[in-house]
Each structure stands twice: as structure tokens, then as C-alpha cells.
Amino acid sequence: MIRRRDNFSLAGRNTFRMDVSCACWIEYDSPEDLMELDLGSLPQPVMHIGAGSNLLFTGDFPGTVLHSNIKYYQVVADAEEEVLLEVGAGVVFDDFCAWASDNELWGAENLSGIPGEVGAAAVQNIGAYGAEVKDILTQVKCFDLERRRIETLAGVQCGYGYRDSAFKHAPMKGRYIVMSVLFRLSKTPAPRLDYGPLKMTFADQAPAHPVQVRQAVLRIRDGKLPDPAVLGSAGSFFKNPVVSTATYERVVDVVRGSGAGEGSVPLPTASGLPGPNAVPHYNVGENQIKIPAAWLIEQCGLKGVRMGEAAVYERQPLVIVNATGTARPEDILALERKIIDSVRQCFGIELSPEVEHI
Ligand SMILES: Cc1cc2nc3c(=O)[nH]c(=O)nc-3n(C[C@H](O)[C@H](O)[C@H](O)COP(=O)(O)OP(=O)(O)OC[C@H]3O[C@@H](n4cnc5c(N)ncnc54)[C@H](O)[C@@H]3O)c2cc1C
Incomplete structure (x- = not known):
């Protein structure tokens, strides 16, 4: 079934809770419904959303917003050591996680x-606590809007990188609609506990059941995000910057208080910080150093800062929140700036x- 609504409010369809609307809203229940849609006859442009949890609508959307209600789980293969599970694109990702762990x-x-x-999730290559969706994703079934046919892409064809995929870039962006994802799940225990707090939780005894890890992850997330x-946001608002060694060294100088950076100013909260080790960083390649954006924002004294109805989240400065529930896109954009x-x-x-700006 296809449901169409004109001049539809998107307030309940994006986790930032931006009170904006679209000219046309289409929700469909099956792959056949999707293939039947004559997108050219609908208000343009056309975009597809999920739960709107990585989006910032910067105003009313003049075109059509599509949403999938394709919801199913199908065990495609059940072998001794693993299960191949096909899941409809409209399933809530955490429901899938719960289903897998419970089973x-x-x-x-x-x-x-x-x-x-x-x-x-297949578009974003979501990740957390040492895992990424690409690790368990084997195939993505899509509808190619240009050729008007179903295509099945192997995980390796999806161009996965850090929170990135070929679906997010031309020529695939906007052309492929994900209809279902095939996941490979293991029947033999395969806990990934590299992330510090998880390692600590299971230091004495390795988890025997995935539900134990799931519960630990949910507890850790609850305390941070x-x-x-309850509070509108789109999760991490900024990417962690990857900089050259020279830029990293400049940051170290700034923290030391030498102010060596061009245009650098004294830091509001950096006083008394010790030497280079105070700058958290990860080497991610030759002359490529990743610095946590949350740390940079906090060092600028912005943790918890409020502007209009938007605020930097007190517990995690990488997150901008709709502090009052009535923030407008302008509030979020001003704080971002x-x-x-x-x-x-x-x-x-x-x-x-x-966060993707629409
Ligand atoms: C509190 C909070 C915590 C978060 N934590 C994390 C985290 O730990 N790790 C992480 O990786 N992300 C995190 N996120 C970001 C977000 O949850 C993910 O990016 C998620 O995958 C977005 O899913 P969505 O269904 O809301 O997609 P949307 O935000 O609606 O859309 C995201 C993109 O996918 C496209 N899209 C949606 N559905 C389809 C489809 N069927 N076919 C083709 N394209 C489609 C959209 O056009 C858009 O480009 C967090 C967000 C919040 C609010």
C-alpha cells in the first residue's frame, strides 16, 4: 500500500524535531509499491529518509519525501556456524539488534x-564501540531509480569507509533506494571488546551471550548520548577532523600556551594543561592524525553553551541538542557556525x- 500526504509536517519524522514540512510525503509498504511509484509526477526534488536521525532540515522541503515501511526478517540460510538474515529497510535498526541478540x-x-x-544503516555504515555495519553486511538489495530495476550489491561494491558509502556520493546518491539488507551473523561467540569500557565490563568473565554485550552497550550509551x-538531536554533529602532523603540532603548541597557531587565541579552558600528551589523537595514516572534535569543542569552552533554543550537549560536546524542543533550524545553524x-x-x-543538511 502507498500512502500519500500533501503539505506534511516532518516534526515527528526527524530526531532533531525541526518543525518543518514537505510538499508531499509518501510511505510505501512493499518493494512492489516502490516500483509502482511514478516519481516524475511528484513534487521535486525527491528524497528518501529513514527515521531522520542523521538529518538537519534547514527549512520546509519543497519536494517529496519517501519513507519505507518494508518490515520483515527472513532467514535465508541457517548453517552450523552462521545465519544469513535478510531484513527489510524499514525495520528499526535496534529492533534488528535485539532480534539477533535474543536469538x-x-x-x-x-x-x-x-x-x-x-x-x-547500509547507507551510513553506522558504527559504534569497535564495530561497523559493514562487518556483518553481505548484500544490499536496492531499487535503481534510473534503470528502474532491482539490483543486489555485494558489501564490497558499496564502497564502505568510516561512516561512508558509495550511496552517499554521485553517481549513486539519490539513485539507489535500499529495500533490504542481508546480514551474516555468527552462532559461535564472537565478542568484540576492544572499546575500553566494554573491555572493563567483561574483564573478569567474557560474555557468554550477545544479550550481555547488548545490555552493556545500551548502559554505556545511556550515560553519554x-x-x-527526550531531547532532540542528530547524534554526533561533527566529523572528527583528520589533520597533518604539522597541524597537530600546532594544536599541541596552542595547548601549551605558546599560541603558535596562526590566528590562535588564548584558550578559555586550556590553562594549566600539561604537554603534548594532553591532545588526544590517533594516527590514521602517514602524516594523518585524527583529533576528537568533541575535545576541540570542549577546549574552546563551548561544552554546555546555549544559543537561542539550541545547546551543546553537556555530557558530549560533539552533540548539538534542541534544548527546549522548540528550536528552529536557524538556532541549530547559528550554534553550528x-x-x-x-x-x-x-x-x-x-x-x-x-549531520546531513537538507
Ligand atoms: C542520539 C543519536 C545517537 C547516534 N549514535 C550513532 C552512533 O553511535 N553511530 C552512528 O554511526 N550513528 C549514530 N547516529 C546517527 C544515526 O543514527 C545514523 O546515521 C542512522 O543510520 C540514521 O538512520 P535514519 O534511519 O534515521 O536515516 P536518516 O537520517 O533518515 O537518513 C540518513 C541517510 O540515509 C538515506 N536513506 C535513508 N533511508 C534510505 C533508503 N531506504 N534507501 C536509500 N537511502 C536512504 C537518507 O537519504 C540520508 O542520506 C546517532 C544519532 C542520534 C540521534
Whole structure:
């Protein structure tokens, strides 16, 4: 079945709770419904959303928003050591994680609690606590809008990288609609406990059941990230910047207080910080160093800062929240601008948003 609504409010369809609307909203229940749609006859442009948990609507959307209600689980193969499970794109991703863990299948437990739906998970290559969806994804079944036919892509054809995939870039962006995802789940215990707090939780005894890991992950997430049902946000707002060694060294100088960075200013909260080790960083390649954006934002004194109805989340400065529930896109955009400008001024680093602006 296809349901169409004109001038539809998207307030309940994005986790930032932006009170905007679209000219046309279409929700469909099956692959056949999707293939039947004559998208050319609908208000343009056309976009597809899931739960709207990685989106910032910057105003009313003039075109058509599609949403999948394709919801099913189908065991495609049940072997001695693993199960291949096909899941409809409209299934809530965390419901899939719960299903897998409850059925004693390993692979999805570290991804528990990530908002959104299965279709978008394959687009975003979601990840958390040492796991990424690409680790368990073997195939993505899509509808190719250009050729108007179903295509099945192997995981390796999807161009997965850190929170990235070929679906997010031309020529695939906007052309492929994910209809279902095939996951490979393990029947033999395969806990991934590299992430510090998980390692500590299971230091004395390794988990015997994926539900134990799922519960630990949900507990850790609860303490750090806002629940979209309570406080609007789109999760991590910025990407962690990857910089050159020279830029990293400049940050170290700034923290030391030498102010060596071009255009650098004294840091509001960095006083008294010790030497280079105070700058958290990860080597991610030759002359490529990743610095946590949350740390940069906090060093600029912005943790908890409120502007209009938007705020930097007190417990995790990488998250911008709709502080009152009535924030407008302008509030979020103004705070985003302030954060980008401050980090540039303090450290000479340009933050870029992870959240997709529509
Ligand atoms: C509190 C909070 C915590 C979060 N934590 C994490 C985390 O730990 N790790 C992480 O990786 N992310 C995290 N996120 C971000 C977000 O949950 C993911 O990016 C998620 O995959 C978005 O899913 P969605 O269904 O809401 O997609 P949307 O935000 O609606 O869409 C995301 C993208 O997918 C496209 N899309 C959606 N459905 C389809 C489809 N069927 N076919 C083709 N394209 C489609 C959209 O066009 C858009 O480009 C968090 C978000 C919040 C609010």
C-alpha cells in the first residue's frame, strides 16, 4: 500500500524535531509499491529518509519525501556456524539488534541503541564501540531509480569507509533506494571488546551471550548520548577532523600556551594543561592524525553553551541538542557556525558536519 500526504509536517519524522514540512510525503509498504511509484509526477526534488536521525532540515522541503515501511526478517540460510538474515529497510535498526541478540546470534550487539532504520544503516555504515555495519553486511538489495530495476550489491561494491558509502556520493546518491539488507551473523561467540569500557565490563568473565554485550552497550550509551525521545538531536554533529602532523603540532603548541597557531587565541579552558600528551589523537595514516572534535569543542569552552533554543550537549560536546524542543533550524545553524568559527580561531582547524543538511 502507498500512502500519500500533501503539505506534511516532518516534526515527528526527524530526531532533531525541526518543525518543518514537505510538499508531499509518501510511505510505501512493499518493494512492489516502490516500483509502482511514478516519481516524475511528484513534487521535486525527491528524497528518501529513514527515521531522520542523521538529518538537519534547514527549512520546509519543497519536494517529496519517501519513507519505507518494508518490515520483515527472513532467514535465508541457517548453517552450523552462521545465519544469513535478510531484513527489510524499514525495520528499526535496534529492533534488528535485539532480534539477533535474543536469538543468540553474534555480530550486531555492539551496534545496539543506534537510532534509525536498516536501510539507512547500509547507507551510513553506522558504527559504534569497535564495530561497523559493514562487518556483518553481505548484500544490499536496492531499487535503481534510473534503470528502474532491482539490483543486489555485494558489501564490497558499496564502497564502505568510516561512516561512508558509495550511496552517499554521485553517481549513486539519490539513485539507489535500499529495500533490504542481508546480514551474516555468527552462532559461535564472537565478542568484540576492544572499546575500553566494554573491555572493563567483561574483564573478569567474557560474555557468554550477545544479550550481555547488548545490555552493556545500551548502559554505556545511556550515560553519554541524549535519548531522541527526550531531547532532540542528530547524534554526533561533527566529523572528527583528520589533520597533518604539522597541524597537530600546532594544536599541541596552542595547548601549551605558546599560541603558535596562526590566528590562535588564548584558550578559555586550556590553562594549566600539561604537554603534548594532553591532545588526544590517533594516527590514521602517514602524516594523518585524527583529533576528537568533541575535545576541540570542549577546549574552546563551548561544552554546555546555549544559543537561542539550541545547546551543546553537556555530557558530549560533539552533540548539538534542541534544548527546549522548540528550536528552529536557524538556532541549530547559528550554534553550528559558532562552533566552527571558534575551533578555527583557536586551533586553525575547520570542522565539517557529519549531520546531513537538507
Ligand atoms: C542520539 C543519536 C545517537 C547516534 N549514535 C550513532 C552512533 O553511535 N553511530 C552512528 O554511526 N550513528 C549514530 N547516529 C546517527 C544515526 O543514527 C545514523 O546515521 C542512522 O543510520 C540514521 O538512520 P535514519 O534511519 O534515521 O536515516 P536518516 O537520517 O533518515 O537518513 C540518513 C541517510 O540515509 C538515506 N536513506 C535513508 N533511508 C534510505 C533508503 N531506504 N534507501 C536509500 N537511502 C536512504 C537518507 O537519504 C540520508 O542520506 C546517532 C544519532 C542520534 C540521534
